[in-house]
Amino acid sequence: MYIGVDVGGTYTDAVLIEKNQIKASAKAPSGKNLLGSILEALDKVLQGVDPGRLKRIVFSTTMITNLIAERKYDPVALLLIPGPGLSYTYYQFNTFTRIVSGTIDYRGRETVSLKEREVEAALDEIAGQGFKKVCVIGKFSPRNTSHEKRLATLIKEKYLRWEVELGHLAGGQLNFPRRVVTTYLTAATRESFHHFLNLVRQSLAERRITAEVLILKADGGTMPVENSDKMPVETIFSGPAASTLGALALTSPGETAVIADIGGTTTDLALILNGQPLLSAKGARIEGQLTQVRTLAVKSVPIGGDSVLERMGNDIIIHGKRMGPAYCMGGPVPTPTDALRVLGLTALGDQNRALEAMAILGERNGSRVVAERILNLVVDGISSQINRMFQEWELEPAYRVWEILQKKKVRPATVVGVGGGANG
Numbered sequence: 326m327y328i329g330v331d332v333g334g335t336y337t338d339a340v341l342i343e344k345n346q347i348k349a350s351a352k353a354p355s356g357k358n359l360l361g362s363i364l365e366a367l368d369k370v371l372q373g374v375d376p377g378r379l380k381r382i383v384f385s386t387t388m389i390t391n392l393i394a395e396r397k398y399d400p401v402a403l404l405l406i407p408g409p410g411l412s413y414t415y416y417q418f419n420t421f422t423r424i425v426s427g428t429i430d431y432r433g434r435e436t437v438s439l440k441e442r443e444v445e446a447a448l449d450e451i452a453g454q455g456f457k458k459v460c461v462i463g464k465f466s467p468r469n470t471s472h473e474k475r476l477a478t479l480i481k482e483k484y485l486r487w488e489v490e491l492g493h494l495a496g497g498q499l500n501f502p503r504r505v506v507t508t509y510l511t512a513a514t515r516e517s518f519h520h521f522l523n524l525v526r527q528s529l530a531e532r533r534i535t536a537e538v539l540i541l542k543a544d545g546g547t548m549p550v551e552n553s554d555k556m557p558v559e560t561i562f563s564g565p566a567a568s569t570l571g572a573l574a575l576t577s578p579g580e581t582a583v584i585a586d587i588g589g590t591t592t593d594l595a596l597i598l599n600g601q602p603l604l605s606a607k608g609a610r611i612e613g614q615l616t617q618v619r620t621l622a623v624k625s626v627p628i629g630g631d632s633v634l635e636r637m638g639n640d641i642i643i644h645g646k647r648m649g650p651a652y653c654m655g656g657p658v659p660t661p662t663d664a665l666r667v668l669g670l671t672a673l674g675d676q677n678r679a680l681e682a683m684a685i686l687g688e689r690n691g692s693r694v695v696a697e698r699i700l701n702l703v704v705d706g707i708s709s710q711i712n713r714m715f716q717e718w719e720l721e722p723a724y725r726v727w728e729i730l731q732k733k734k735v736r737p738a739t740v741v742g743v744g745g746g747a748n749g
Contacts, residue, residue: 326341326342326343326348326374326378326379326380327341327342327343327379327380327381327382327383328340328341328342328367328370328371328379328381328382328383328536329342329382329383329384329385329567330363330366330367330382330383330384330385331384331385331386331387331564331567332355332359332362332363332384332385332386332387332388332521333355333386333387333564333588333589333590334355334387334388334391334588334589334590334591334629334631334647335354335355335588335589335590335629335630335631335647335650336352336353336354336355336589337352337353337354337355337359337362337363337365337366338350338351338352338353338366339351339352339353339366339367339369339370340370341370341371341374348370349369349370349371349372349374350370351365351366351367351369351370352366353365353366353369354650359521359524360524360527360528363524363525363528364528364531364532367528367532367534368532371532376532376533376534376535376536377535379534379536380536380537381536381537381538381539382529382534382536382537382538382539383538383539383540383541383547384525384538384539384540384541384550385540385541385560385563385564385566385567386521386540386560386563386564387563387564387565387588387590387591387593387625388517388518388521388564389514389517389518389557389558389560389561389563390561390562390563390564390565390591390593390625391590391591391647392513392514392517393510393514393561393611393612393625394590394591394625394626394627394645395590395627395645395646395647398510398513398514398517399458399512399513399514399516399517400420400455400456400458400513401420401456401458401459401460401490401509401512401513402420402421402422402423402451402454402456402458402459402460403418403420403421403422403423403459403460403462403505403509404422404423404425404444404447404448404451404459404460404461404462404476405422405423405424405425405462405463405505406424406425406426406427406428406429406439406461406462406463406464406466406472406473406476407424407463407464407501408427408428408429408430408436408437408463408464408465409428410464416502416505418505418506418509418614419612420509421451421454421456423447423450423451425439425440425443425444425447425476426439426440426443427439427440427463427472429463429464429465429466429468429469429471429472430465431465431468432468433465433468433469434469435469435471435472439472439475439476441479444476444479445479445483448479448480448483448484452484456487457486457487457488458487458488458489458490458512458513459480459487459488459489459490459512460489460490460491460492460495460505460508460509460511460512461473461476461477461480461489461490461491461492462491462492462501462504462505462508463492463493464501465499466491466492466493467493467496467497467498467499468499470491470493473491473492473493474491477489477491488512488515488516490508490509490511490512490515491508492504492505492508494555495507495508495511495512495556495558495617496508496616496617497617498617500615500617502614502615503608503614503615503616503617504617506611506614506615506616507558507616507617507618510558510561510611510616511556511557511558514557514558514561515557517557518553518554518557518560519554519557522550522553522554525538525550526550537549538550540553540560540563541560541563541566541567542559542560542563542566542619543559543560543561543562543563543565543566543609543618543619543620543621543623544566544604544619544620544621545566545569545570545602545621558616558618559618561609561611561616561618561620562593562609562618562620562621562623562625564588564593564625565586565593565594565595565621565623565624565625566602566620566621566623568584568586568593568595568743569584569593569595569597569602569621569623570602571743572584572586572595572597572741572743573597573600573602575741575743576597576600576739576741577600578600579599579600580597580599580600580739581596581597581598581599581600581727581737581739582596582597582737582739582740582741583595583596583597583711583737583739583740583741584596584597584740584741584743585707585711585740585741585742585743585744586742586743586744587628587629587630587707587742587743587744588629588630588744589629589630589631589647589650590627590629590631590632590647591625591626591627591628591629592625592626592628592629592707592710592744593623593624593625593626594623594624594625594626594707594710594711594714595621595622595623595624596622596714596718596724596737597741598723598724598727599727602621602622603621603622603718603721603723603724604619604620604621604622604721604723605619605620605621605622605623605721606721606722606723608620610624610717622714622717622718622721624710624714624717626706626707626710627645627646628643628645628661628703628706628707628710629647629661630651630660630661630662630665630744631647631648631649631650631651631656631660631661631662632644632645632646632647632660632661633646633647633648633658633659633660634658634659634660634661634663634682634686634699635658635686636685636686636687641686641687641695641698641699641702643661643702643703643706651663651666651673651674651679651682652674652678652679652681652682652685653666653673653674653675653676653678653679653682654673654674654675654678655678658682659682659683659685659686660682661699661700661703662674663678663679663682663683663696664679664682664683664695664696664697664699664700665696665700666679667679667680667683667692667693667695667696668693668696668697668700680692683695683696686699
């Protein structure tokens with residue numbers, strides 16, 4: 326017997342499988358007490374089942390995806406050792422960055438030693454900005470780790486409580502800019518992901534589950550839970566990967582289709598090409614920057630059923646963040662789910678509170694007009710992102726081969742829509 330658990334920002338879902346058949350499924354709200362959510366989902370699918378019969382449990386989660394989409398990750402500074410080559414103005418990574426002297430060449434030989442006084446001055450600047458986490462990345466550190474390790478020692482000698490992330494551990498490939506972004510995201514999300522893993526371990530221990538535990542990676546593969554703690558960024562698109570693999574069950578063999586999974590916090594987009602998920606040749610792209618994370622060609626758009634809506638003048642703005650459940654379900658602010666409730670497209674929540682949410686954004690007597698306007702904003706936002714994704718998908722080698730075989734320029738005509746709203 327196997328269990329799959331998907332921990333999303335809005336709901337935690339679980340399914341029990343035996344002999345390729347679904348025996349039980351469950352859904353629990355992902356509240357502040359995430360441990361309780363995981364336990365509730367597990368208890369529902371394990372009713373009348375001996376936990377000793379379980380062979381494997383696989384977890385997927387959008388936690389890291391949502392943290393990045395909503396920019397709720399920890400502030401991290403960068404300490405770079407790029408050596409000669411590109412102008413330093415090229416290294417723009419949207420966070421406080423300091424560059425120090427020192428060179429390891431492409432063969433792994435030290436040609437310029439570190440200047441420790443320069444390093445100390447850079448650390449003082451980083452401390453003055455209030456950072457407690459710092460990434461140290463050298464251009465050729467995968468071939469010689471000495472500079473990164475020496476900087477880590479100097480940091481710990483001066484700032485013992487700082488968390489230090491080294492580039493050669495976060496990314497083993499030579500592409501320096503991608504390794505910088507990968508290391509940065511690893512440091513930014515490590516603490517939150519470690520907390521998530523502790524909740525997973527605690528929930529399994531409380532239910533005396535001793536089965537093998539795996540975490541779904543961004544490329545659709547899995548890794549042991551203990552390894553994921555070292556590389557949380559590998560799960561950055563774990564949730565979207567789960568959506569993509571799940572949607573395969575809704576498509577015919579060999580079919581080509583766009584996948585749109587609309588959750589509470591984000592909408593995940595992916596492409597099934599000739600019955601196989603399209604793999605990104607360049608790695609995961611986060612906030613416009615490439616990483617060394619192997620991933621399916623997916624994208625998480627910060628638009629979901631619980632996205633915050635705000636009226637600004639005559640405009641209604643969809644913010645890329647979630648502040649809790651929809652207003653009609655007791656939440657603090659209007660959301661697209663409230664618009665769906667007013668239009669009768671879902672039975673979730675309280676109708677009067679949904680009308681009240683529309684009144685906050687416009688006139689109560691025009692609640693349906695406001696709701697339709699919101700729905701159009703959501704559809705237009707997701708549609709525009711799908712069109713942008715096609716520009717990226719069309720550059721993937723596998724897509725180009727597929728297009729050549731079609732003998733004409735064509736786009737998939739099938740869209741598979743999945744997500745929390747399906748229950749309504």
